[in-house]
Amino acid sequence: MDSEYLGYAAGILTTVAFLPQAMQLIRTRQARDISLTWAATMTAGVFFWLCYGVAKQSVPMISANGITLLLLLVILFIKLRYQDSTDTGEK
Template sequence: MPPGTLPLPLNTMTLTDLIGTLAAILTTVSFLPQALHTFRTKDVKGISLGMYSAFTVGVALWLVYGLLLNAWPVVIANCVTLALASAILVMKLRYR
């Protein structure tokens, strides 16, 4: 280490990590009200099968992308979102 510099703690989060983590949290949490409403009411008539199918595949691809990059905020957020989206998609197919 050059003279006059301080060592950074190993757990220091970069600004990029912070932005990615906040984005992951906000987008996942914003999905929860729709998921909870659908679970409670089993009302899926307002949900487009095509849109939810494409959305679920897209989330799965984001999960793979995050795994390939070892981007854990992306991985964790998309695991949660994929589980919720898949459950809603199954409900759409079952209750239509």
């Protein structure tokens, strides 16, 4: 099997994965179980992947990381906006 297919499958999966996560946070407006450090570090990391894609002039890297970055910004925004929302289940 052409190993490039593995890369395409991986890139598509790790990009579209963020759509249901962002949708869930938009719907529930609760993000207590999302680590702020995860969200911030991932946003920075994916931004660097995007820059790397630009430097390499790689359209797949730019498009995949551009989409992921947008979804991560939504997740980060909701985390920052609603992290203090009242929740009696919080420890």
